[in-house]
Amino acid sequence: MIEARSLTKQYGDKTAVNDVSFTVQSGKVTGFLGPNGAGKSTTMRMIVGLDRPTSGSVTVDGKPYADYPAPLHEVGVLLDAKAVHTGRSAYNHLRAMAATHGIPTSRVNEVIEMTGLTGVAKKRVGGFSLGMGQRLGIAAALLGDPRVLILDEPVNGLDPEGVLWVRQLVRYLAAEGRTVLLSSHLMSEMAQTADHLIVLGRGRVIADAPIADILAGDQTAAVQVKSPRIDELAAALVALGRPNVALAPVSPGTASVTGLTAEIIGETAAANGIALHELTPTSASLEDVFMRLTQDEVEYRTGVGEQDSAPAGAHAAAPSTSASASAASASDAQEATR
Amino acid sequence: MSTTSAPSRSHAGAPAPAQRGKLTFGGLLVSEWIKLTTVRSTVWSLAILVLISVGLGLLIATFLEAGDAGAAGGPGGPGSPADAAAAAATDWALTSATAGMSMASLVAAILGALNITSEYSTGMIRSSLAAVPKRLPVLFAKAVVLALVTFGVGLITLFGTYLIVTPILEGKGFEAHLDDPQTVIALIGGAAYLAIVAVFSLGLGTIIRSGAGAIAAAVGVLLILPPLFLLVPLEWLHDLAPYLLSSAGGQMHTIPTGSTDVEGWVAVIVSVAWAVVSLVVAAVLLKRRDA
Structure with a gap:
């Protein structure tokens, strides 16, 4: 089990x-x-003590990683595939790593x-392909037969x-019964591998829930809308005052709307005399959920038009999509970009 | 890269309890020994160190003539009876054997710096420190292994060179005194100096984290500071010059002639202090910085 509490890391001005x-539970694969x-x-890196947290703490099975007498048996970690001396053979690299703990x-x-x-x-x-490097990194992580595995982009x-x-x-x-953090x-890989998802965006936890909940919570269909007057339509849709309405730009003139049915959108457009070029209900994939969860205000504005105040208003009611998406983080993220 | 043989066949495998180890300093020493001996740069560095020492020793022994001895021998210059005696007493085999020390110490510095900077440049340091999250034992294990290897190779090289040049010099009428404790101490001192330089440079490498930077800094301390201290017309700089690493270290592999600036044991302490200070600063930074 990995527990992070108020973990914060700043590099100079950047947080x-x-x-x-x-909390990463044992017996599950946590994604x-x-x-980026x-x-x-x-x-x-902070979990295994390579980076020191600016504040907050993280423990592995109740203790800081550095306090274990045999760290390699506690946590196996793949941080980046080529954290290996390029002049040494894979065998000798593993032998050197094993020797530290007297692993035969x-x-x-x-x-x-x-x-x-x-x-x-x-x-x-040095002559390894990226895939071979990954395999070596995984081999090193498994060396101590650890109770906790931390794999950063292992399938890359x-x-x-x-x-x-x-x-x-x-x-x-x-x-x-081991703890696996991956x-x-x-996103498609996660859907097939993970039991539980922790979604991070801009250094914050956006969602932390079982993968099934995250997918189910979003099945309220999204609707893709294309219109030459998308900004006006966005304003009109927000003006309806429905709860949990969110608009995400797909491409210029096209937005993905959640929280409203295609019927309502179509009727609103007609009532306002706005022509629609497309009105397509789409079922959400994990990828969509992910994109929506990690969407931030800056991206939204550049997509739909900066001078319009309506999109910002629409966003205020935004990503409470998943069962446990943190409303606090969402509003904080907006604070940060204002 | 076609060897991806049925990876799904065997899983992580339940561990046999006997495979459970523990992080120990002894294990770290073995690990660092494996690391040091499984990269080509170590083999090359040490081979060059041996070649320089033996080569320069042979060169001097071969071209040294009986008439040169007096001129090069006593510090007071040729001519006086005392100098003639000193020249006769000078162990030219020792002079030959330690002729390459200045260059050999540079090689030791490169070996020491690369020992850690190659881990930074390749990313290996993250693997090393993730396995040893307390970090400092990695640095100390590196220092111990590096010191032992450099000392061992240095010792074999210096005594070897001494034994190689002895028959050549004796054929020309020079004397060699390997039975003289002072000669033995000087040869051991030379090997110890190489170990000290390697550890000093390991510290620099940890502080600077770049191979080129650390090697440049080591060259600066070993080769550029001594003439600089003597050229700048400041009395106190001149007084400090004997305490520079290469000056104090140089005394460790020569037999004191009585006119040396600091005593032998002071030279040893000063040299060791250079390495210790470098290592302590390195330890503080290694502990504090993100890997």
Whole structure:
């Protein structure tokens, strides 16, 4: 179990992780989702003590990671695939890592076989492809047979077979009762692998819920609307005063509307004399949910028109889409961009 | 890269209890030994160190003529009977054996700096520190292994060179005194100096985190500071010059002639202090900074 409490990390003026609290439960695969720069990697580095939190704390099974007498047996971590000396062979890299904890060479050979590296184990890591580097990183993470696994973008660069293998591996490890925290930007991958999702955006937790809840909470269909007068339509839709209405720009002149049915949108457009070029109900995928959850005001404004005050108003009622999306974070995010 | 043999076949595998280890300093020493001996730069550095020492030793032994001895020997210049005696007593085999020390110390500095800066440049440092979250044991294990390896190679090289040049010099009428404790101490001192420079440079590497930067800084301290201290016309700088690392270290591999600026044991303490200060600053920064 990993517990983060009010974890904050600042690099100079920039706040990479902002007051993040979450619990990663054992026996489950927890997905860490968020766009680039959301603070996923920074949070993971803080868990294993590579980065020092500016404030807040994080514990692994109740203790700070550094307090364990055998850290490699507690947490296996893949932070980036090439955190390896390029001049050393994969075998020697793993041997050096294993030696710190007195892990026998037999285990080194085991993880090499397990990750499919047998043929290249004696080759220098500098010549490895990204996929091979990932396999070596996973091998290193498994070395201590840890109770907690933290994998940052493990399927990045892997071939389809490797992706499938990672998926089976993490599910198997979680089924054994271990804690698995996995980050990815591949939403479809998360849908097939994770039990629970923690969505990060701009250094904050946007959502923290079982994956089924996040998907179910969003099944209130989105409607894609295309109109040459999209700004006016947006204003009109917001003026209806319905709860939980949100507009997200798809492309110039096109927006995705949630919280309203296609019928209402169509009638509103007709009542205002606004021509519609498209009105398509769409069912939400995890990807849509993710995009919506991580949407921020700046992106919205550049999409639909800056001078219009209506979109900002529409956004105020925005992303309370999922069951447990934090309303506080959403409003705070708006504060930050104002 | 075609070896992705059925990865789904075997899973993480339930661990045998016997595989459970613990993080120990002894384990870290083994780990650092594996790291040091499994990269090519170590082999190259040490080979160059040996070649320089043996090569320069042989060069001097081969071209040294009986007439040169007096001129190069005593510090008071040739001519006086005392100097003639001093020249006769000078152990030219020791002079030959330690002729390459200045360059060898540079190689030791490069080895020490690369030991940690290559981890920073490749990202390996994150693997190292994630396995040892208390961090400092990694640095200390590196220092111990580096010091032992440099000392060992230095010792073998210096004694080896001494033994190689001895018959050449004796053939020309020079004497070699390996039975003299002072000679033995000087040879051991030379090896110790190499170890000290390597550790000093390891500290610089940890502080600067860039190979080029750390090596430049080491070269500055070893080669550029000494003439600088003597060129600048400030009395107190001149007084400090003997306490520079390469000056104090230089005394560790020579037999005191009585005119040395600081005593032998002071030279040892000063040299060790350079390494210790560098390592302490490195330790503070390593502990404090994000990896």
